[in-house]
Amino acid sequence: MSFQQQLELYPQNEIRQLIDSATPQRIDQALRRQRLSIEDFACLLSPQLSDDQLELMAGQAHQITSRRFGRIILLYAPLYLSNECHNGCKYCGFNADNHLPRKTLSLTEVEREARILRANGFRHMLLLTGEAPESAGIDYLEKAVKIVKTHCGSVSIEVFPMDTDGYRRMVAAGVDGLTVYQETYDADLYKKLHPYGPKSDYNYRLETPERAGEAGFRRIGVGSLLGLGDCLTDVFSTGLHALYLARRFWRTQVTISFPRLCAAEGGFQPNSIVSDRQLTQFICALRLLIPDAGLLLSTRESTALRDNLLPLGITQMSAGSCTAPGGYGDDVQDAEQFSINDDRSPAEIVKLLHSRGYEAVWKDWDTAFLNKAS
């Protein structure tokens, strides 16, 4: 069964009913489980979850994470290769309607950016593009990956969706991981938010992580952009998606990200603002649902929140990020995708981690672990 077929078993309104029907007793029952069913997971997303229940869930999330991952956080840096894009995603600063300086890094500039990140300690880099295959397509990415690989042990990509053969080429070039957010699992809303461009094909995007799994990526990351649609149904669907991938591609580590829209970001008005409490609840519930999942928190979130969420299940964090192509070597603030809220340097993040009893890990321990298991 494909994920699309599985998702069809959970219509959006029924997911919401499942979450809203959770009683305090049913939430307690879910919190006592050794392994959550998908219905238990729905209960833990309920707005009825009390402060005491959240505290209990946070303690469980902390214990599970410590047992599975130890007290280590993998640090990574985004490296934006291009902000050219043919898509019209209404919430994104890079959308084709927005007037901003467009740039695709030359391979010399890619080398320079990777060198700067390496000098800052990074050994794990995430390469990002929009969707403009004529200037930043598969051939270009292959070359960029090979250059970046000379500076770091692990490369992931967050780029336009490809077919399975395209992904095989990425794996052969040395890419370990793929991140692809569905943005929202509400197909009708998705259509409205993606009015034109290749990304407007909801099903092709939904099937993307499965094509990546077939191509042999070591890590596949999913997520929804919290605030676009009903965040409860989107987090439920993200959990369902991650669980499906973890079971079908058992040699691949599944990761989940929690990008959250802020009010009026890029002029776009979110459907709802996800509170810090809700975000905490989502992270803890997903940790309980999939104990082995990597959970990522980016510099999109504030310093204080990142510090507070650290012990609850997070395993990877970005640091010292810039969201514009060429931004580590040049001053290109007017070409950013979104503003970051935690602008601490990598060294400051390492210091913070140490002060909390965590070790910062720069190189790709995931791959080392997975290779041992294979």
Ligand code: SF4
């Ligand atoms: S979200 Fe991605 S695909 Fe959509 S406009 Fe932005 S860069 Fe392009």
